[in-house]
Amino acid sequence: MWAKSWTLKEGFLVGGGLIIAGLMLELSVGPVRWDAFVWPVGGLAMAFFVVLLVVVHMLRRRVYAIRFLSTYAAAVPALTYAVVLTMVMGLTRQTVNGTWVNNMLTFWPFVLIYIYMTVIVGLVVLRRLSHWRGWRRDVPFLLNHVGLFVALVCATVGNADMRRLKMITSVNSPEWRAFDTRQQMVALPVAIELKRFIMEEYDDGSPRRFASEIDVFTRSGKHVHATVDVNKPVKVDGWKIYQYGYDTAMGRMSQISIFELVRDPWLPAVYIGIWMMLLGAVSMFILAQRKP
Amino acid sequence: MNWTHFIYFAVPSVLLWAWGAFSAWRGRRWQALAATSAGLLVFFAFIVSMWVSLERPPLRTMGETRLWYSFFLPLAGLVIYGRWRYKWILTFSTLLALVFICVNLFKPEIHSKTLMPALQSPWFAPHVIVYMFAYALLGAAAVMAAYLLFFKKRGVAAEEYAICDNLVYVGLAFMTVGMLFGALWAKEAWGHYWSWDPKETWAATTWLAYLVYIHYRQMPVHRPRTALVILLVAFVLLQVCWWGINYLPSAQASSVHTYNMG
Numbered sequence: 001m002w003a004k005s006w007t008l009k010e011g012f013l014v015g016g017g018l019i020i021a022g023l024m025l026e027l028s029v030g031p032v033r034w035d036a037f038v039w040p041v042g043g044l045a046m047a048f049f050v051v052l053l054v055v056v057h058m059l060r061r062r063v064y065a066i067r068f069l070s071t072y073a074a075a076v077p078a079l080t081y082a083v084v085l086t087m088v089m090g091l092t093r094q095t096v097n098g099t100w101v102n103n104m105l106t107f108w109p110f111v112l113i114y115i116y117m118t119v120i121v122g123l124v125v126l127r128r129l130s131h132w133r134g135w136r137r138d139v140p141f142l143l144n145h146v147g148l149f150v151a152l153v154c155a156t157v158g159n160a161d162m163r164r165l166k167m168i169t170s171v172n173s174p175e176w177r178a179f180d181t182r183q184q185m186v187a188l189p190v191a192i193e194l195k196r197f198i199m200e201e202y203d204d205g206s207p208r209r210f211a212s213e214i215d216v217f218t219r220s221g222k223h224v225h226a227t228v229d230v231n232k233p234v235k236v237d238g239w240k241i242y243q244y245g246y247d248t249a250m251g252r253m254s255q256i257s258i259f260e261l262v263r264d265p266w267l268p269a270v271y272i273g274i275w276m277m278l279l280g281a282v283s284m285f286i287l288a289q290r291k292p
Numbered sequence: 293m294n295w296t297h298f299i300y301f302a303v304p305s306v307l308l309w310a311w312g313a314f315s316a317w318r319g320r321r322w323q324a325l326a327a328t329s330a331g332l333l334v335f336f337a338f339i340v341s342m343w344v345s346l347e348r349p350p351l352r353t354m355g356e357t358r359l360w361y362s363f364f365l366p367l368a369g370l371v372i373y374g375r376w377r378y379k380w381i382l383t384f385s386t387l388l389a390l391v392f393i394c395v396n397l398f399k400p401e402i403h404s405k406t407l408m409p410a411l412q413s414p415w416f417a418p419h420v421i422v423y424m425f426a427y428a429l430l431g432a433a434a435v436m437a438a439y440l441l442f443f444k445k446r447g448v449a450a451e452e453y454a455i456c457d458n459l460v461y462v463g464l465a466f467m468t469v470g471m472l473f474g475a476l477w478a479k480e481a482w483g484h485y486w487s488w489d490p491k492e493t494w495a496a497t498t499w500l501a502y503l504v505y506i507h508y509r510q511m512p513v514h515r516p517r518t519a520l521v522i523l524l525v526a527f528v529l530l531q532v533c534w535w536g537i538n539y540l541p542s543a544q545a546s547s548v549h550t551y552n553m554g
Contacts, residue, residue, distance in 0.1 A: 007513075008511075072507050072508070072510055072511040073511070075507045076504060076507050076508050076511065079500055079503050079504045079507060080504055082500050083497055083500045083501050083504060083529075086493060086496050086497040086500060087497045087529070089488070089493050090490060090493040090494045090497055090532070090537075090540070090542065090543075091540065091542055092542055093541075093542045094488065094493075094542075104488075105488065155485075155486065162484075164483060164484070206408070207408065207409060208407075208409070209409055209412070210409060229409070230409035230410055230412070230481065231409065231410065231412060231413040231480055231481050232480070233480060233483070240483065242482075242483050260483050262483040262484070264484075267479075267485075270485065274472050274475060274476065274485070277468060277472055278468075278469060278472050280468075281464075281465040281466075281468040281469050281472075282465070282469070284461060284464075284465045285461070285462055285465040285466075
């Protein structure tokens with residue numbers, strides 16, 4: 001063991017070591033505090049991460065362990081641990097106030113394994129870029145791997161800057177206060193006045209459509225009249241306004257409408273990653289076929 | 293048009309597919325392609341008329357997704373046969389489609405016309421259809437893996453392992469598209485592209501499991517039979533994601549994807 005070159009066995013030991021380290025961190029410092037990544041810390045952390053990967057990549061000829069990280073013997077165990085931990089997440093009830101596996105996104109072993117996987121993806125991308133093997137092989141590879149890297153990193157770091165608020169509005173009274181995920185009241189630079197709640201029903205009484213006619217006023221001086229439908233959010237000043245709910249006891253007579261207001265400044269970056277992966281999937285289908 | 297008319301479309305389709313499968317064994321390539329395509333047309337006619345009479349895409353209930361699954365299996369078979377000329381694939385796809393058709397004939401899970409507002413989106417049809425096609429291909433890969441693992445234990449040729457690889461590559465490409473379409477839709481419907489809803493968590497698990505298979509198969513030194521076991525485990529995870537989740541206590545009442553229980 002640990003004789004060069006390393007195989008799956010060493011790969012599984014490295015991943016297992018990370019899980020043990022994660023358990024020790026969970027015991028000593030408690031769950032991962034993602035809210036620490038609020039801008040600009042998140043942006044700096046991301047820049048630091050990318051620079052670190054480039055530096056590590058440049059040291060690869062000197063350090064065997066770095067070369068190992070961009071081999072399948074590292075990737076397969078990392079993915080396997082990710083499968084197991086994500087499966088545990090799917091088998092357990094996840095709650096905001098949960099601890100350990102009941103709040104997997106803040107559970108150190110889960111986070112470390114996903115970071116480890118991301119490090120491997122970053123290093124194989126850098127390696128492929130410095131050993132170009134031709135468009136046909138490398139473009140699908142890069143779209144898939146860079147896309148996943150960008151989407152994972154930006155979604156994770158950007159989560160701290162994302163705001164999701166619930167606003168309860170009544171007919172003809174402007175509202176600018178909303179509740180965050182911890183039920184804290186927040187004053188917003190956007191006010192919504194509900195003009196009319198719209199509800200259409202099927203013959204059996206189940207809702208066919210519910211929507212709200214609203215006036216939106218912003219602190220920047222904008223005044224927008226719009227209709228918000230489920231699946232059709234309205235965008236104003238970087239906020240997306242979603243039809244979220246209504247007074248279900250009153251049904252079509254509801255005098256209130258509940259909106260979710262979402263602000264996610266990192267969304268364009270995540271979408272770049274998602275669209276790269278989509279193109280990667282298409283090119284994998286077209287180009288990367290291995291004929292028997 | 294409703295489920296009582298299903299049998300008048302299903303029987304001719306299955307007969308045409310069976311004819312296609314038989315022709316493939318006899319080496320009559322064009323006949324096989326033509327008969328299978330004709331069967332697909334008949335079956336698709338039923339799907340389209342259901343779509344029209346329901347006034348929504350028939351994609352909501354388990355019975356309706358089974359309809360698409362039984363359509364996509366012979367379609368996947370047709371594409372694979374056309375591309376790689378495996379004689380057995382049409383027989384396999386016909387038999388598996390028959391199983392799902394029988395389930396729908398004896399347990400159709402007839403549901404009302406209603407489609408809740410959250411599902412009224414242009415993303416709905418592509419998201420589910422692409423996923424069903426991926427499931428069909430990965431189902432084919434799983435059957436091939438089981439065949440190589442349990443029935444043809446000796447003398448498996450590299451080409452036969454490569455069949456599994458090809459099916460997984462195409463299947464995973466479609467699964468990735470289905471998953472990312474789901475993410476783009478979720479942003480429009482629920483305000484976030486990924487909320488770790490139980491269905492999303494299991495979709496991630498399944499996706500990662502197929503990545504394990506692909507990366508393991510790329511290793512210069514590996515055991516192909518271990519790869520087949522990984523493929524079967526991944527398919528079990530896929531079943532949890534598709535329907536098993538409806539029975540998981542962890543997903544009860546917390547998943548927004550439970551409407552297909554109808």
